Amino acid sequence: MNSLRIPVFISHVLCGGLLFFFTSQVEAQKTNIVLPVQNKTTSCLTASSDTLDKDLADEEDFDSEGIDSLVSSFFDVEQVFAYRINTPSIGDSMLLTLVDSSHSFSMPSNGKIISKFGPRRRRQHKGVDIKLNTGDPVKSVFDGVVRYAKRNRHGFGNLVVIRHFNGLETYYAHLNKIDVKPYQAIKAGELIGTGGRTGRARGSHLHFEMRLFDKPFDPAKVINFDSAQLITEKVWLDRNFFTPPSRKMLAKNGKNATGSEGYHVIKKGDTLGSIARQYRTSVKQLCALNGLKKTSILKVGRRLKLG
Numbered sequence: 001m002n003s004l005r006i007p008v009f010i011s012h013v014l015c016g017g018l019l020f021f022f023t024s025q026v027e028a029q030k031t032n033i034v035l036p037v038q039n040k041t042t043s044c045l046t047a048s049s050d051t052l053d054k055d056l057a058d059e060e061d062f063d064s065e066g067i068d069s070l071v072s073s074f075f076d077v078e079q080v081f082a083y084r085i086n087t088p089s090i091g092d093s094m095l096l097t098l099v100d101s102s103h104s105f106s107m108p109s110n111g112k113i114i115s116k117f118g119p120r121r122r123r124q125h126k127g128v129d130i131k132l133n134t135g136d137p138v139k140s141v142f143d144g145v146v147r148y149a150k151r152n153r154h155g156f157g158n159l160v161v162i163r164h165f166n167g168l169e170t171y172y173a174h175l176n177k178i179d180v181k182p183y184q185a186i187k188a189g190e191l192i193g194t195g196g197r198t199g200r201a202r203g204s205h206l207h208f209e210m211r212l213f214d215k216p217f218d219p220a221k222v223i224n225f226d227s228a229q230l231i232t233e234k235v236w237l238d239r240n241f242f243t244p245p246s247r248k249m250l251a252k253n254g255k256n257a258t259g260s261e262g263y264h265v266i267k268k269g270d271t272l273g274s275i276a277r278q279y280r281t282s283v284k285q286l287c288a289l290n291g292l293k294k295t296s297i298l299k300v301g302r303r304l305k306l307g
Helices: 002-031 054-059 064-071 247-252 272-278 283-290
Strands: 094-097 113-115 118-120 123-125 128-131 137-139 144-152 157-164 168-175 191-194 205-212 215-217 234-237 263-265 303-305
Touching: 064 144, 144 168, 157 191, 168 191, 272 283, 283 303
Parallel strands: none
Antiparallel strands: 094 234, 113 128, 118 123, 128 205, 137 191, 144 157, 157 168, 168 205, 205 215, 263 303
């Protein structure tokens, strides 16, 4: 009888040991499970604390250090305007690189400008309005990271704000649908949503803004909306760059209150440089708008288009 009990005892011990080993391995696997941080259908990068996953950033051909720097300070996903305190100073002048070998450009929408930057009725219009139909695609202008993407209660309607690698931010308002999320890395030309008329909008259009440290400037200073091209790859900024034109200046230049027209009649002694300084624009923009070269001879009496 004793010879029969020993194998039974040993078998119980062996079974118990195997059960313990199997259970411990399952628990160990549970503790090592890592949830994916990228949604493959939306290419959305989610943040852990203040940083983004480096491996996933590399998959998207983004510089992970560049992304980390974008989201490390003043990256408020709940507030439309991020720089409420300790706003960085631009100083006397600042060179802003818009595109380079790593970062490209795309038009936000293919429509025409229906309302320009500047005085409009009793307030300043701090962007440009682009005509579109509800449901038309709206795309990111430059590479960057989505900072804000939700419905806004103060007139913008469905709004997306993207921070770009030079610190610039672009605003896309009145959207019918938002297709991106905060912390999502995005390339120029990628879909961010569809156009609409949400918020305070009288008809379907895209309200588009460009801001640096919350300070708006005229997008037409860097984008030729007629030719759908950047006017310049780099732009020098100073305090005057952000100063909107006054109603008096618009009237003097032949513009109406919405800034729908603007011309300069060439006078004796005028140069492209002096005209550009007078209207706070660039020689390159004047040439692009009027089919000129930097070496073109200006004819007295000719009207130059300003915007």
